[in-house]
Amino acid sequence: MSTDTIERAVDQRTYASYARPLLWRVIATREFAVLALLVAVFLYSRSSIEGFDGPLTLYFLFGRSLPIMLLALPMTLVIITGEIDLSVASTMALTGAVLGIAFTEWDLPFVMAMVVAVGVGLACGLLNGILIAYVRLPSLAVTIGTLALFRGLAEGFLGTDTIKGFPEKWTDLAKQATSEGGSYPIVLIPFVVLAVAFGLLLHFSSFGRGVYEIGLNDEAARFTGVDIARTKLVLFMLTGAVAGLAGVYQALYAGVIRSDSAIHLELQVIAAVLLGGVSIFGGRGTLPGVIAGVLLIAVLNSAMRLDGVRDDVTDIIIGCLLVASVIAPTLLTWVSGLARGRVRRTTDHPSTATAPPTPSK
């Protein structure tokens, strides 16, 4: 895929949207589409899927997808800079393992253990960040490597052990609802705080502007004094730290730690982020869209399970949604381009010479 053709596609999209009035511009965005889809699916499920309207639905839904929601926040920024982090789930497992070991074997007070665990997450992010931002290695390769490395360390540390028996007050906290029997776990509060923080960072700060510029054109960003390496390092460290938090939460929510905790979660996170309208080429996407994307997947999962649809079917649907969500823009420009092209050819030049094959000498 040649970047300049992509650029052209992008340009066309920009012109198209800027030709139209503001309202239409808003409606035409990916974010809006995802949000609309989310609302539609939600309302449909409420009305016609039995058991979906109970209070437990949302409670379970949030409790279960909180790690994905958390990880999606920093992942959004990472992908907007045009990088990717496949190692988040492994980082979760590793931090979980360390949490368990710190608590059970080193007998640290649980709070300390949690701090250590999150610290380990941060360190994982640091490793990724240094290799990607300063050694300038492709993030895809690096994080495939660390995906295996971190998971492997977790497996090595834990082996066959299952660590359990965390302080009641913490495990309960992880599952407590805001009100008795309510639909909203308390842990949503820290999530909302984080979400707002990341939102401000991305959309209302010079740093965030830099993040977009790096994704759109890192060379130009460098020429305007954006410190690309540092920005990326910070983002990967944030990702690591949040993965640490998610790992701790996961451990408390499940009540146990095993080396295979959160396995393959990274794919769901990335799927959600891309579905939420973030361009894998970087430079495009918003946090609200991403959150809508995460919830969309969560609601689909929950609704289809309630409806007795097997997970494999859900996987097929989510896989297709993902592919669809990325080809949609190119497909549109292609179609419109095709239309324009046909017009031009008919008007301008009746005959088009078909070229003979290249002479090989």
Place this chain on the structure above:
Amino acid sequence: MSTLDKTPTAPSPRPARPARAGSSVGQLASDLLRSRELAVLVVLLALVVVATIKSDGFLRGDSFRDLLLTPSILLMLAAGQTLVIITRNVDLSVGSTLGLCAYGAGEIMSAGHSPYVAVVGAVVLGAVLGAVNGTIIAFGRVPALVVTLGTMLAFRGALLHWAGSDRVNAAEMDPGFLDLGTARIVTIPVLTIIALVVVVGVGYYLRTSRGGRELYAIGSDPDAAGLFGLPVRRRVLGAFVASGALAGLAGVFFAARYGGVSSNAGENIELQAVAAAVIGGVAIFGGSGTVWGAAIGAFLLVTIDRVLPILGVDDFYQQAVVGGLILGAIVLDRFLAHRAERRLARDREVTA
């Protein structure tokens, strides 16, 4: 990229050689020394030697056979992956494709058809799935990473949906076909021989055919390739079809070797395939690397799994070792590329 990028972000594991007046021998030597293939091969052999010293059983009879036999599946996938990565793409769906094809082959046989039908069927199915990826990527101009991530989910889902909790057992498969899983020609397992033939074929194509060189060109600079008028889309599509077909063949191997296929066949093997290529010196950003390297990388990955326990490394750490290998490999590439740049700068010096 209008001029040749000097930006270090694109690693060049195969560092450019300065113009040195005909010193073919010395050239060859220094080449070998710099050659990634050789380096990985040395590591591989070292492992085998050490393991043999530590455990006399390591190379005895069937153990030796397995040492050659087990990598054959990953070998297929790595070869396909190489084709794809060289064009600056990646195929994460090979694991699911393998699964579908393996199960397909099994079903065909348990439906009473001849194993030949099964083999052809599996390969064709693989090619079709590859074509799905290739078409979306080449014509939809969307990143392979995302698309194959999506199809990885979708294909696996399709398999689970198709197979449900059914599995193909050894009993349902043609005995002759199952024997293929272990048959040997002068101590070399047949599957390994086939795999090596495929690898050689791919290597030969990449090295000596126009198409092959065009794949490198496309990965080296997609924009230039377009400007140059290379059939970028056709080639990329081709690479994915090939990758799919090879995954299909790998599926056949899987069925023959393990004599049982359930819906989780080939899960998570895609990362190993990518790892094998990367460890073997195929630049993840395309344009350079050889299928030989990938093949050796595949052997290394599988062998390490076997050697570590013998070396007393807790086999729970195997994943970690693999991860370390990948990181080591790309860091090495980076380092070599950097050295190459400095040398080139010096060359411009003297020619200037």
Place this chain on the structure above:
Amino acid sequence: GCGSDDDGGDGGSGGGSSKITMIPKSLGNPYFDASTAGAKRAAGEFGGKVDEVGPTGDAGPDSQVPFIETATQQGVGALVVSANDPTALCDSIKTAQSADIKVVTFDSDTECRDLFVSQADAQGIADKQVELIAKQIGDTGEVAILSAAANATNQNEWIKLMKANLEANHPNIKLVDTVYGDDDDQKSFDQTAALLQAHPDLKGIISPTTVGIAAAARYLSTSEFKGKVALTGLGAPSQMKTFIDDGTVTEFALWNPDDLGYLAAYAADALVKGEITGKEGDTFTAGDLKKYTVGANGVVVLGDPFVFDKSNIDDFKF
């Protein structure tokens, strides 16, 4: 490039009746196919309904949680679970119980259920397998264990008991290694190969899991070790027949998973109907399996493990 059609059962229509959701460790395992079949058979008899859901492929300790939660939302009558993890499921199970859903575990237990339907008491299973391997290798030499997932509750329990037994009663048998095949054909197969490579003097392998023993047998049957290295453990006759016939395996044990599911379903039904509460001494009738009594801490034992060999293998279809 891909389409999808959603089939699958209907959601639960109200609680009360014996509407049972069966959650095996994972879908796609013949052993659990059999147990589910048994449960459905039972439901047919007592006029309840059994739906099977579950994770497709093992994905972590809490991979079964969503299904328990979903069942809770649907307000089914009872859950029949083979637990992937003894602890991870507990919170969701508690939630289910607080929604007045009865929870029966079978095959693999958790710390928090109303009833555990055990295939045979752990000690019995462990002793049986040790006895078999001892017999087959003449009570002397190196043996290894090929287990399922490293965290599998019941496997780990049995392994613990087997180790104890070996040390106590079989001084000449040396347990040299324990490896994990994750109930995955390929992994189990390769692990077997690795075992034989790492321990050239290995005399026997115990695989207390149906997937594992089948894969191991498959490897042995294709290798020079066929007949030289003994293999026993817990296997499904349908999968093992070939290997009994070709002499790779002489004897292995199992209970009838179909009966296990059958019994579990009846137990669940009894709980739902209030005939039993799960306390020691409760008795209920499980269809043509006759009468069962709840033992200490809510365990119902199906019976002793059954040993399969050339003579009887053909009489079983599961």
Place this chain on the structure above:
Amino acid sequence: MLELADVTKSFGAVQALRSGSLRVEGGSIHALIGENGAGKSTLVKIVAGVHRRDGGTFRFHGDDVDFGSTAASKGAGIAVIYQEPTLFPDLSVVENIFMGRMPRGAGRRIDRAAMYAEAQALFTRLGVRIDPRRAARGLSIADQQIIEIAKAISLDASLLVMDEPTAALSGVEVDRLFAVARSLRDEGRALVFISHRFDEVFDLCDQVTVMRDGAYVGTHAIAETSVPALVAQMVGREVGTLFPKTEAEIGEVVLEVDGLDSRGTFHDVSFQVRAGEIVALSGLVGAGRSEIARAVFGVDRYDSGSVRLRGKAVRPGNPRAAIRAGIAFVPEDRRQQGLVVDSSVAHNIAGVIRRRLSTAGLLTTHAENRAVRPWASRLEVKTNALDMPASTMSGGNQQKVVIAKWLATEPALLIIDEPTRGIDVGTKAEVHRLLSELAGQGLAVLMISSELPEVLGMADRVLVVCEGRITAELDRAEATPETVMAAATGTDLADVHLEHDTALVQEVTA
């Protein structure tokens, strides 16, 4: 043979071609000239099938054509040397030359021996020594250009289009190229030759077509035209008014570069720029001027030497430090380096100063717009365009945005690389006026330009760069096309014959 009439092409809002026309006969070399951004390359790319024309007619060998791809144009017998080299860094030099049509031997297998032989033949014909086996990565711009040429002639096409092939070449290489070009002409092929150097045009070509602002102006037989006439057509008005350089009084030293050295790119570069002074870096394309500027600004690292601004050392390899020190840098490639074309004009102009604009770490569009407006209006960037993506603006306006962005930082030194490349004549004059105005206000300006007239017109001092070394420092009086060219090509004054360009420059600076 080739016939283009009223061809139009626009990229988004940029109308690159309004009505491009070109008529080329077989057996002739046809010059295509015009100022930067006149649309020459775009026309070429349409001939090559890179871009598709929006309108107009395009005939080749008499029949209408519409090449959908470069493969198609190649197949039809058109060879093109693009302005920017397009090589595959990972492949060897020969593979680059024969990519897509490598000679094949037994079993459709690439015949490397034959390939090397052919390559050698080509290189000897061009009189160069490049190892055909080495990888293309890291070749000098000049070598890259040679390989492009070899590639093109090896196609033995009936039409050969060369877009500024000589821009990076030295005298000898140019002569070789011309010899080859002539022999091709005598074989009856048609050649299109684009250059900014009149002497090359007059030396080599038979006809010349002039373009201005994306439109055809006129075609003449070389014999019947003169530089002033052509220039008048290129520029479209009295040239004398082009460079209104007002004298400013020179202040204290602002920039002090000492012994700057970057292996393989430039060596031992030392110079000063004073307040109120415009210093020009001149030389061939690829001489290393941009690299020097980049090193000073810190986007590239350098191996040794020092950069001081107002006496204080500037931390190397760190644009941020340079910006803080008071350096502004308008780079040569607007769309790649100068702008983030996909983000809004406001965001672009605020790009550098935005860090100062955020209150309590928060940055609001409102604050941005407020800060941006004065600069937008000062450079006459339509303020209603502030929230449009920069990509929707014309080259000239884009350049204004870049300049606005940097002026907003209120710098002490302005480095401006190719200030007027690819922008329309009107804006060009504005930019020049602005530059001398700024100098007048005491700003130190370091200008890089490939256009002699611009250099000689604007600069108080000219530093000539040749193969990475400063080979001459000429003040306004000494700087003439001859002296500059001599230093730029490393030939000695006597061998430089530039009566045409001299004529042009006298015209201009009169």
